[in-house]
Amino acid sequence: MTRHLTAEQTKQVRDAYFIWHRTRREIQTTLGITASQIRLAISPNTEKQRRGRKANLSAEETQQLVDFVTKSKVNRQMSYLQLSTALFNGQYGLYTIRNTLRREGFHRGVAQKEISRA
The missing domain is CATH 1.10.10 (Arc Repressor Mutant, subunit A)
Known part of the structure; x- marks a missing residue:
């Protein structure tokens, strides 16, 4: 399995968790993804924040x-x-x-x- 979920996979995880009220274990076995991928998909802020300091020079x-x-x-x-x-x-x-x-x-x-x- 790839390290990052596609937008479609993320939508499937969120729907299963929030709409169909499936447990994380059920989602993990059904979709074949890891627990950390599920955790990241259902977290409120799925956008990764930029690390490090902003470059000074344009x-x-x-x-x-x-x-x-x-x-x-x-x-x-x-x-x-x-x-x-x-x-x-x-x-x-x-x-x-x-x-x-x-x-x-x-x-x-x-x-x-x-x-x-x-």
């Missing part, structure tokens, strides 16, 4: 940050605070900039030396 600001960082080597080597100051007048802290870049797939590392081929 989608446009995130794209602006990514474009700026990928534009040149100098921009890639700027610190998080320098990026915040250059783009957003210091409005966002270093953790906001760092977490945004990490969500976009950027990671910090030591720059490699360029090998001259002469």
Whole structure:
């Protein structure tokens, strides 16, 4: 059985519990679903609440940050605070900039030396 119930399965569980007054055990054996799925289906708030803190930067600001960082080597080597100051007048802290870049797939590392081929 899938982990999450479909909308139709949730409706069946709610109807069986609230309209036909079936017990949880009867619903479990009839529909072949788990007790926790039944509990979640009959709970008053079936919408999952978002976890974590809301992202500070908007989608446009995130794209602006990514474009700026990928534009040149100098921009890639700027610190998080320098990026915040250059783009957003210091409005966002270093953790906001760092977490945004990490969500976009950027990671910090030591720059490699360029090998001259002469």
